[in-house]
Amino acid sequence: MKKIVISTKDNSYDVLIGKGIIKKLSKELNKRKLPSSLFVIIDKNVKHKYSDLLIELGVKTKSTFVLTANEKNKTYETLQRIHKRMIEAKLVRNSLVIAIGGGITGDVGGFAASTYMRGIKYVQIPTTLLAAVDSSVGGKTGINFNNTKNIIGSFHQPALVMIDTNFFNTLPKEEIICGTGELTKYAFTTSKVFSNYFIKNLSQIISLNTTVISKVIYESIKYKGDVVANDEKETGLRKVLNFGHTFAHAIEVEQNHKIKHGQAVVAGIACALHLSNKVGLLEYEQLHSFLNIVKPLKRYVNVSNYNRNKLFSVMERDKKNDDGEIKFVLIKDVGETVIDYQVSKKDVLHSIDKGLSYFVK
Numbered sequence: 001m002k003k004i005v006i007s008t009k010d011n012s013y014d015v016l017i018g019k020g021i022i023k024k025l026s027k028e029l030n031k032r033k034l035p036s037s038l039f040v041i042i043d044k045n046v047k048h049k050y051s052d053l054l055i056e057l058g059v060k061t062k063s064t065f066v067l068t069a070n071e072k073n074k075t076y077e078t079l080q081r082i083h084k085r086m087i088e089a090k091l092v093r094n095s096l097v098i099a100i101g102g103g104i105t106g107d108v109g110g111f112a113a114s115t116y117m118r119g120i121k122y123v124q125i126p127t128t129l130l131a132a133v134d135s136s137v138g139g140k141t142g143i144n145f146n147n148t149k150n151i152i153g154s155f156h157q158p159a160l161v162m163i164d165t166n167f168f169n170t171l172p173k174e175e176i177i178c179g180t181g182e183l184t185k186y187a188f189t190t191s192k193v194f195s196n197y198f199i200k201n202l203s204q205i206i207s208l209n210t211t212v213i214s215k216v217i218y219e220s221i222k223y224k225g226d227v228v229a230n231d232e233k234e235t236g237l238r239k240v241l242n243f244g245h246t247f248a249h250a251i252e253v254e255q256n257h258k259i260k261h262g263q264a265v266v267a268g269i270a271c272a273l274h275l276s277n278k279v280g281l282l283e284y285e286q287l288h289s290f291l292n293i294v295k296p297l298k299r300y301v302n303v304s305n306y307n308r309n310k311l312f313s314v315m316e317r318d319k320k321n322d323d324g325e326i327k328f329v330l331i332k333d334v335g336e337t338v339i340d341y342q343v344s345k346k347d348v349l350h351s352i353d354k355g356l357s358y359f360v361k
């Protein structure tokens with residue numbers, strides 16, 4: 001089992017990574033003297049595929065909330081239902097929420113924990129590749145509202161994250177691609193060493209080779225942990241993690257969530273690369289060499305006929321904007337990003353058309 005410690009100003013917690021480690025859940029909770037009054041929020045598909053999971057883990061929960069994970073359910077209504085159940089279960093300040101599922105379960109579960117009684121502790125048990133390499137760490141929690149992704153939320157760090165790679169064996173291929181989408185982001189933002197490893201091992205990632213998967217999770221979380229430790233509330237450096245995401249969130253909304261987040265990230269990165277070239281940050285030859293990192297995934301990502309003006313107007317509502325200006329994370333080279341870059345609408349529209357051209361079939 002590997003361990004990474006994430007340290008923020010007020011908090012420090014462990015991320016444990018390994019095959020079959022979930023069996024040690026009770027032991028790890030006890031070791032950290034985490035509350036024994038538990039409330040579990042579990043993804044419906046995970047509950048279905050691992051029906052005896054909670055019994056096997058010996059977890060005595062005061063109540064279990066089963067969440068149907070999709071973007072349309074990442075809402076106030078779901079949050080209210082969870083809070084109601086928490087009150088019925090008589091959770092107190094010293095209770096613990098355990099979120100078992102993908103990014104949606106983690107985001108909503110974390111937000112429910114962060115808002116119940118002004119914030120109680122929670123543990124993340126990511127069961128998708130995307131949640132393992134990204135959303136389970138860093139403390140961003142939230143819901144969608146008013147057709148805007150993650151617009152209501154909080155920063156609330158988990159008390160523990162346990163990544164058991166065995167969970168990925170039941171993931172549909174589409175979900176493995178989504179995780180690979182977020183890994184593509186790290187392939188551009190971290191280092192040439194990670195980038196080369198990602199390019200070389202792409203097919204091993206998609207086929208869930210144990211060694212490769214463990215390594216990419218470890219490296220991603222290590223990198224994200226360092227970024228979060230330096231800028232927990234995203235005032236500067238952490239914005240790097242949004243590479244491709246301003247486009248991606250708009251694509252998700254414009255496509256009415258028919259495209260999944262991780263797939264939209266792949267398309268969003270292609271747009272961000274074209275935009276970086278259009279504004280002169282990225283040479284033409286480098287653009288094409290970078291697009292070769294994204295293109296192997298294009299057969300897994302479909303964008304239906306899109307309305308670029310609608311896409312642009314969704315971007316104008318992005319929470320990363322400032323004074324009505326859309327701010328982009330652009331790239332000069334692997335590991336050399338530029339944050340808060342403002343560009344003309346004309347250049348954004350150009351990049352949308354160029355970037356999405358690989359994914360419209």
Ligand SMILES: NC(=O)c1ccc[n+]([C@@H]2O[C@H](COP(=O)([O-])OP(=O)(O)OC[C@H]3O[C@@H](n4cnc5c(N)ncnc54)[C@H](O)[C@@H]3O)[C@@H](O)[C@H]2O)c1
Nearest residue numbers: 045069102103104105127128130131135140167170171261
């Ligand atoms: N908080 C953050 O920092 C952060 C970062 C990146 C993404 N996100 C958010 O994460 C969400 C996407 O997360 P996701 O891709 O994990 O989606 P998800 O939570 O919807 O899970 C994807 C699908 O996989 C199913 N599933 C989960 N685990 C499974 C398993 N082990 N076996 C079989 N099926 C399983 C789910 O039921 C669901 O249908 C988005 O809402 C995005 O905004 C948050």
